[in-house]
Amino acid sequence: MVHSKVVIIGSGPAAHTAAIYLSRAELQPVLYEGMLANGTAAGGQLTTTTDIENFPGFPDGIGGGELMENMRKQSVRFGTEVITETISKVDLSQRPFKLWTEWSDGPEDAPARTADAVIIATGANARRLDLPGEEKYWQNGISACAVCDGAVPIFRNKPLFVIGGGDSAAEEAMFLAKYGSSVTVLVRRDKLRASKAMANRLLAHPKVTVRFNSVATQVLGEEKPNGLMTHLKVKNVVSGEEEVVDANGLFYAVGHDPATALFKGQINLDEESYIVTKPGTSYTSVEGVFACGDVQDKRYRQAITSAGSGCIAALEAEKFISEHESQEPANETEVPADGNAPEYKQNPLL
Numbered sequence: 191m192v193h194s195k196v197v198i199i200g201s202g203p204a205a206h207t208a209a210i211y212l213s214r215a216e217l218q219p220v221l222y223e224g225m226l227a228n229g230t231a232a233g234g235q236l237t238t239t240t241d242i243e244n245f246p247g248f249p250d251g252i253g254g255g256e257l258m259e260n261m262r263k264q265s266v267r268f269g270t271e272v273i274t275e276t277i278s279k280v281d282l283s284q285r286p287f288k289l290w291t292e293w294s295d296g297p298e299d300a301p302a303r304t305a306d307a308v309i310i311a312t313g314a315n316a317r318r319l320d321l322p323g324e325e326k327y328w329q330n331g332i333s334a335c336a337v338c339d340g341a342v343p344i345f346r347n348k349p350l351f352v353i354g355g356g357d358s359a360a361e362e363a364m365f366l367a368k369y370g371s372s373v374t375v376l377v378r379r380d381k382l383r384a385s386k387a388m389a390n391r392l393l394a395h396p397k398v399t400v401r402f403n404s405v406a407t408q409v410l411g412e413e414k415p416n417g418l419m420t421h422l423k424v425k426n427v428v429s430g431e432e433e434v435v436d437a438n439g440l441f442y443a444v445g446h447d448p449a450t451a452l453f454k455g456q457i458n459l460d461e462e463s464y465i466v467t468k469p470g471t472s473y474t475s476v477e478g479v480f481a482c483g484d485v486q487d488k489r490y491r492q493a494i495t496s497a498g499s500g501c502i503a504a505l506e507a508e509k510f511i512s513e514h515e516s517q518e519p520a521n522e523t524e525v526p527a528d529g530n531a532p533e534y535k536q537n538p539l540l
C-alpha cells in the first residue's frame with residue numbers, strides 16, 4: 191500500500207487542471223485516469239468528439255483527443271504520476287482515505303493507496319437512447335450538447351431536432367434556433383416538464399415547434415463512411431403513426447449520469463446523484479475530499495468550467511494539506527450561514 195498526499199480520480203479537464211496546479215506546487219499528485227471507466231477512454235468526454243472551438247487559446251480549434259493529450263502531457267511534465275487504472279472502491283470515513291483499484295477490490299484486499307486528500311473529477315456522461323442509427327451518426331449529426339456543437343456548419347440553416355421535455359431541452363432548443371432553419375422538440379408525454387416560464391418562452395418561439403406524444407425511433411442518413419444524418423423517423427406514441435422527416439441535427443437533452451456510484455453513502459449527493467459542493471468552492475461534505483468538473487456541475491458542463499473548477503479544487507486541497515501538516519485548524523474553509531464562499535485569505539501557490 192502506497193501513501194500519497196493527494197489523489198485525483200478522473201482524467202478530464204477538471205482532473206488534469208487540478209494535477210497541473212498540484213504538481214507545480216510540488217505535491218506529487220497521483221492521478222487515476224481510469225481504464226475505460228464508465229465506458230469512456232482516459233481523457234474523458236472530450237475524447238469522444240472532434241473539434242473543440244470554444245476552449246480559449248486555440249483560435250483554429252483543436253481536436254478533443256489532442257486537447258486532452260496535451261493536458262495529460264502538461265500534468266506529467268510537472269511531476270503528476272498518472273496511473274491507467276479505475277478506482278473501484280473508496281473509504282472516505284476517516285483519514286488517511288483509502289482507495290482500491292479495479293483489480294484489487296476483494297474484501298480481503300488491502301487498498302492500493304491511501305491519501306490525505308482526494309479530488310473527485312469523475313465527470314457525468316450524457317444519457318443516450320440507443321436508437322437504431324445512433325452509433326453511426328453520433329457526432330455526425332447527433333450530439334448531447336447544443337452549446338458545444340450547435341454552431342458548427344453542418345447545422346446552419348438546417349432542420350434540427352431536440353429530444354426532451356425539461357428545462358435543458360427548452361434551453362437547448364432556443365439556443366439552436368439561432369443556427370437552424372427550424373427546431374422541433376420531441377416530447378414523449380403530452381406536456382413539458384420545463385418550468386412554466388421556460389415552457390412559455392419555448393412555445394412562443396417563432397422558430398420552435400413542440401411535438402407532444404412523440405419519440406424518435408430511428409436515425410437515417412448518408413451511407414458513406416462518416417456520412418451525416420439526413421432524416422429522422424418520428425413516432426406518435428398515441429396514434430402509433432410513424433413518419434420520416436428531414437433532420438440534419440438531433441440533440442439529446444435527456445439527462446446525464448454523474449459517475450458517483452463509488453461515493454454513494456460516503457459524501458452528500460443530490461437527488462440526481464451529483465456531488466454537492468459548497469457554493470463557489472470544491473468542498474464536499476467530507477473534510478479533505480474535494481469535487482470538481484461535471485460530477486458536481488449540472489448547469490454548465492463545459493470543458494472550460496470543468497478546468498476552472500479543477501483549479502479551485504487544487505488550491506483548496508493544497509491549502510487543506512498545508513493546514514493539516516502544520517496542525518492548524520482549517521477554519522477559513524467554513525462557509526458562513528449566508529452560503530457565500532469565504533474570501534480566499536491565503537494562497538500558498540501564488
Ligand SMILES: Cc1cc2nc3c(=O)[nH]c(=O)nc-3n(C[C@H](O)[C@H](O)[C@H](O)COP(=O)(O)OP(=O)(O)OC[C@H]3O[C@@H](n4cnc5c(N)ncnc54)[C@H](O)[C@@H]3O)c2cc1C
Nearest residue numbers: 200201202203204224234235277313338483484491492493
Ligand atoms: C460529444 C461531446 C462533445 C463536447 N464538446 C464540448 C465542446 O466543444 N466544448 C466544451 O467546452 N465542452 C464540450 N463537451 C463537454 C465536456 O466534454 C465536459 O464538460 C468536460 O469533459 C467535463 O470534464 P470533467 O473533467 O468534469 O470530466 P470528464 O471529461 O467527464 O472526464 C471524467 C473521466 O474520468 C474518468 N473516470 C471516471 N470514473 C473513474 C474512476 N472511478 N476511476 C478512474 N477514472 C475515472 C473517465 O475516463 C471519465 O470519462 C462535450 C461533451 C461531449 C460528450
